[in-house]
Amino acid sequence: MGSPIVVMGVSGSGKSTVGAALAQRLRVPFADADDFHPPANIAKMTAGQPLDDDDRYPWLEAIGEWLAAHPGGGVMSCSALKHRYRDQLRRHCPDVEFVHLSGAQDVIGRRQASRPGHFMPAALLASQFAILEPLTDDERGVTIDVAQDIDSIIETYVRITASHTTELEDR
Template sequence: MASPIVVMGVSGSGKSTVGAALAQRLRVPFADADDFHPAANIAKMTAGHPLDDDDRHPWLEAIGDWLAQRCATGGVMSCSALKRSYREQLRRHCPDVQFLHLAGTPEVIGRRQASRPGHFMPASLLASQFATLEPLDADERGTTIDVDQSIDTIIDTYCANNGITTEQEKR
């Protein structure tokens, strides 16, 4: 496995949990895009205001730099990557990046968000996340998997769909 993977989806879809578990299974570095947000972005979201594209640009550049450093060795990044233009910005840094879109209904995601108190992204912004979301297009390297199943099942499905065998996982 050489290409980095971005685990994408709306807030509360399980990106960080699945991303960390996938990175552990593949034995590659993991990073959470939340850790790349500047303080102004976190303050804006904490106040209940959605980010705009100007807010996201430098954040996506920092994530793209992380991916670029792992184009040849692999890695897993959890990042919302809600719009195709955001994914294209990441692909400019690492053209072979793959996406794992964790998809779910607003009801399922809402239940998940309610179970994580203290996160800077308030549940009130979930509707704006779904409104912004542009699912993967057929010409984008990626897989969409329903989040309403176990983490192991999601990872097993992703690996099976992308030809990642047990031998590759052990490397």
């Protein structure tokens, strides 16, 4: 068992799909941060209005509490776009690891457009890219290109984390 994992990225990057597949591969619980949004947040996004930090704060608190409740491992899909949002999650669960699903805006835009009925309209994708802050050296995690299929993304994660574990054991 390992630390909880947050699969992060902009809307349409594949967080939920990759997160569920990763949780299944690791045999740990999975949760989707979309299920933690209060109705007011969903209504705001459905109306085409981006969330602000005040909207996100209680949502991130609930996600952080879920992570803290799964110290033996669990996977959460969550945008976690800003460093300070990830800091908020780490206050609840200091050993959380991030998997940033990264890709070109046009590639992700095409994926997002193929999700009919999702409350997050494609028009808000540009606002997400505008506030996205990639992982920094003080954050545990990896960045993986979404231009691969799901199995390749999972294998890339497993390979990277296995090499990190081997490096630590060799020290």
